[in-house]
Amino acid sequence: MRVLLCPDKFAGTLSAPEVAAAVAEGWRTVTDGDDLLIRPLADGGPGFVEVLAEALGGRRVPVSTVDPLGRPAAGEILLTADATAYLESAQACGLHLLSAAERDPKTTTSYGLGLLVAAAVESGARTVVIGLGGSGTNDAGAGMLAALGVTPLDPGGAALPYGGAALAAVDALDGAPRLRGVRLVAATDVDNPLLGLHGASNVFGPQKGADRGDVLLLDAALERFAAVLERDLAGCPTGLGTLPGGGAAGGIGAALLALGGTCESGIGLVTRATRLDAALDTADLVVTGEGSFDHQSLRGKVVAGVAGAARDRGVPCVVVAGQVSTGRREAASAGVTDAYSLVEHFGGEESGGLDAALSRPADGLRELGARLARQWSR
Template identity: 45%
Template sequence: MHIVIAPDSYKGSITAREAAEAMERGVRLALPGCRVTRAPIADGGEGTLDCLLEASGGTSRTVMVSDPLGRPVPARFGILKDSGTCIIETAEACGLHRLAEPERNPLITSTYGVGQLIAAGLDMGCRSFVLGLGGSSTNDGGAGMLQALGIRLLDKHGENLPPGGAALERLAQVDASHLDPRIKEASFVAACDVDNPLIGPCGASAVFGPQKGASPEIAGRLDDCLKIWADHTEAATGVRLHNCQGAGAAGGMAGALIAYLRARMVPGCDIAAEMSGLEAHIRSADLVLTGEGRTDAQTLHGKAPCGVARLAARYGVPTVILSGAAGPDINELYTIGVTAVFSITAEPMPLEAAVSRASLLIEQAAEQVVRLFCAGRQKIHANE
């Protein structure tokens, strides 16, 4: 029997690689002699950099950049061994994890550090970039990133705008004449796990603003700011971002990548799957195990387990999700290739306990799923 193990990270707990190792331990407890292929996956969020470096080989570099509040922090990026592609996990610079909870304020947080990471990749000679967009603390439409790359955002007095999403309400002119000329030589792919537009009730501010510290009133103000940003961007580039699918990712940074850096939006799971050769592994598999920290209706919108299940469904291979927490709204997952969803917690426990014991809980759940799967196969074969 061949079992493919392709989990995402369990955010706030363990990495995709650690989760895959835990699943393999559980599989081998149930079926010691089976063939196991580990292919940790990511969707553009936390763990994307490590996942792609592990899948394709390469080196990790560290540079000092500005965090969301402008403080200097060390941030990693990767360069793939064969292609020279630069891998950037944008949360390394502007991630929510960079801020203590009282510091979360999307009115003033900036993506400037992401632009510094791109510049560092350009300095290394890279002209192909993959940016993972998950986990940002920002809502500035990518304005800070562009400022770091030379674009001037000016108010009516011709003064540069300060950092943050709120500053965009004073935007009067976009001056792209000083954009780093190396950008024209480069190609960009934005790896993303959401399809939200830039503005509106499903846009960046309304949907993601609250987790970044925005009250309903602040989220409404930020949405108005992004409308102004979209209007000026359309005038400067000819690209209309207002209702562009996916432009709302990372507080609208995806929109800036599309309009100013000509980026292609690609589901992060697809990139990771391609680089790891996941499809070839699944083609010969009998069972696929995947997983994530929480499984709910959002999983359908580009999350890694959904991408894994869709791929497995092409070859008629059953897929089981081992979830840190399974929500009540998961029935639609069964229509796209998911066979079953199992919570890894077998007994009531506080969240802190589940997080600290995640590796063992995943191992135990994987063992039980494989035992059940094997019993079912034996029953089928006995009746043939």
């Protein structure tokens, strides 16, 4: 039997390669006669560079940057032979870089991502691909733009403080982007627009620490900033606040679109880089997964991309996840044959399953791998 293992990371616990390795190890305790093909994936969020480096080769270059609160952070860019640089916003803007008490999208900044983009530009890259996802910011990329030479100003001509809330007072822009003509590509894990009920502030703000009042303030601030970008930034498309993907990573997608960039599905890009289609064509079973399999999983995430591709080929696709909250009918319509939860495997939340899933995810995945082999292997 040919089994394709192509999970995303389990955020905060295991990388995508570690998830795949644990499931494979468990499977092989039951049978070693099956052909296990491992293809770790990413959708633009944390792990994007690691997965692409494994698939494409190239040179990983460390870059000093800052986190959402301006503290020193370690980042990197992947440089490939075709003059393309790959980087991920989560290394500078990631929610995982903040403690629970530090999460405040009114003040966090994407400035560190601008430093990574600048490093990629200075490396001589002609195309810069930015993986978007897992961010702790909601500033519509204003910090990133400032690091690239475009500073938002208040009515008095002073530079605005960092963070999304300050954009409520934005009046003009100063400077021009220092991009040397590079092509920008936003690899997004969602298709949400910048503004409105489905926008960055309303949908993703609460998980970054925003209450209802903060959400309303931030959405209004980003609406004002989008209008200023359309007016003052050469080449910015009209209707910036409504463009698909603009809401990715707290609105960084919109800033990249304003700079003339394009949005592309992160999972689609990784699928091509890892030659996943060829592997799917010969698979008898597909195993994918992520930390939380929920309603957002079916909007541009790894699981949705993999399950849809498996469904189109008539191949069963099972999901392993830390938690599963997607309904069976909704999952089935996306191409998911079955879903397995670590929390339930460890006895459910009331029996300490959540704590066990967070503290022993590799153990649980090995056990689930063995269970899958018993249920699915010929």
